[in-house]
Amino acid sequence: MKQVQVNVVGLGYIGLPTALMMAAHGVEVVGTDFKATLVDTLTHGQVTFKEDGLETLYASAVQRGIQFSTAYQKAEIYVVSVPTPYDKVSKKIDASYVMHAVQNVLDVCEQGAVIVVESTIAPGTIDRYIRPLVIERGLRPGVDVHLAHAPERIIPGNMLSELLHNSRTIGADDPAIGEKVRRIYQSFCQGDIEITDIRTAEMTKVVENTYRDINIAFANELLKICRSDGLDVNEIIRISNKHPRVNILSPGPGVGGHCISVDPWFLVGDYPALARLIRLSRETNDGMPAYVLSRVAALMGQLGLHNYARVGFYGLTYKENVDDMRESPTLQLIEKMHDNLAPTPKTYDPMISFDVVDGQYHSFEAFLQDIDVMVVMVHHAHLDENIGLVQNKAVFDTRNCHLNWDASNKLFEL
Numbered sequence: 001m002k003q004v005q006v007n008v009v010g011l012g013y014i015g016l017p018t019a020l021m022m023a024a025h026g027v028e029v030v031g032t033d034f035k036a037t038l039v040d041t042l043t044h045g046q047v048t049f050k051e052d053g054l055e056t057l058y059a060s061a062v063q064r065g066i067q068f069s070t071a072y073q074k075a076e077i078y079v080v081s082v083p084t085p086y087d088k089v090s091k092k093i094d095a096s097y098v099m100h101a102v103q104n105v106l107d108v109c110e111q112g113a114v115i116v117v118e119s120t121i122a123p124g125t126i127d128r129y130i131r132p133l134v135i136e137r138g139l140r141p142g143v144d145v146h147l148a149h150a151p152e153r154i155i156p157g158n159m160l161s162e163l164l165h166n167s168r169t170i171g172a173d174d175p176a177i178g179e180k181v182r183r184i185y186q187s188f189c190q191g192d193i194e195i196t197d198i199r200t201a202e203m204t205k206v207v208e209n210t211y212r213d214i215n216i217a218f219a220n221e222l223l224k225i226c227r228s229d230g231l232d233v234n235e236i237i238r239i240s241n242k243h244p245r246v247n248i249l250s251p252g253p254g255v256g257g258h259c260i261s262v263d264p265w266f267l268v269g270d271y272p273a274l275a276r277l278i279r280l281s282r283e284t285n286d287g288m289p290a291y292v293l294s295r296v297a298a299l300m301g302q303l304g305l306h307n308y309a310r311v312g313f314y315g316l317t318y319k320e321n322v323d324d325m326r327e328s329p330t331l332q333l334i335e336k337m338h339d340n341l342a343p344t345p346k347t348y349d350p351m352i353s354f355d356v357v358d359g360q361y362h363s364f365e366a367f368l369q370d371i372d373v374m375v376v377m378v379h380h381a382h383l384d385e386n387i388g389l390v391q392n393k394a395v396f397d398t399r400n401c402h403l404n405w406d407a408s409n410k411l412f413e414l
């Protein structure tokens, strides 16, 4: 079988745009995923999730000859972009998906192949879990097979622009292999590409997301302090951020997604005695959906309302303008917290066209008709476009959306 330049393994939110970007910029690419339905959809002309510009990029990649497959094919470089969840008890990385993908690569790859783990991994994962897989096969890492780590930094909602412009880090045992991997990413990436060792690259990526999680936790704690004393936290953060060395993020209803709400746990799991601030920040952010509910109860009391069946939650995704619901604060709230909630809370999300939870509406008008209190959990652009439909409601805006609400509404902030 002819060997392609790059095989991107795992065609989800990260692997698919990466594979398409490489192919559209002239790299010979095959994309592999073990989900037959996903590969089928891609082979038959459609993308598998919503993201600005993805369809155009897909068309260009197809025109340049990208292939999709469930079977692993030979390549010079394998880019592994599969999920890396954490174990909910030990808080350590669950490396099973990456290990499985690398085993499959080792079944087909030829002498000198490079395996790049693009998935975010706990520091030490390649040494602890991946290098031993190579050695068990009687292969020599650095001679028969080369290992590298090239973590991804892009944000859903602005993925394609960030793929082009973000800087990147590549960790490799051998700088010459780092250069080889850099040449592939340089096909499209206009940002700086740093080459370092694998452990530094692993730690760097986890540190970046942990920094953001701690910063958000600080904002959430400030929110509670200010709320307890009748102060406006958003105004305080706005003014504080005018200080040249202060940059506080925004408080909100919780942190979701497959990155910020997951990666700091890797450090807690591996360094439990040392990662104390990191653990507390994770717990602070994970506690925000419960805080939202306590505020809903307070507002209901303040307004003299008792019927929780007429409280509706706008937004099921973990952030604005994407269709990713992993670790979403709204789902956490609905699934786990039944105090101060109707048995089947009403929800609506314009980005989600299929059924996720009982009580979910697919029409904004019908949703609005059946509620008195709208809790804004996500600030989708759809809300700006349809703001005029929201009338005579108590609007509880957990995102500080700054929208021009109709004067018939009563507005409350987190």
Ligand SMILES: NC(=O)c1ccc[n+]([C@@H]2O[C@H](COP(=O)([O-])OP(=O)(O)OC[C@H]3O[C@@H](n4cnc5c(N)ncnc54)[C@H](O)[C@@H]3O)[C@@H](O)[C@H]2O)c1
Pocket: 009, 010, 011, 012, 013, 014, 015, 032, 033, 034, 035, 038, 081, 082, 083, 084, 097, 100, 101, 104, 118, 119, 120, 121, 152, 153, 154, 155, 156, 257, 258, 259
């Ligand atoms: N989603 C993000 O915003 C984001 C941002 C930066 C980094 N990351 C990291 O990128 C990695 C991938 O995340 P994602 O959001 O793309 O996940 P995802 O769940 O959207 O996609 C993963 C894909 O891998 C496939 N897969 C799993 N095991 C496989 C195997 N052995 N062989 C072939 N295919 C396999 C799955 O079917 C799925 O389609 C994670 O480590 C994540 O932390 C994600």
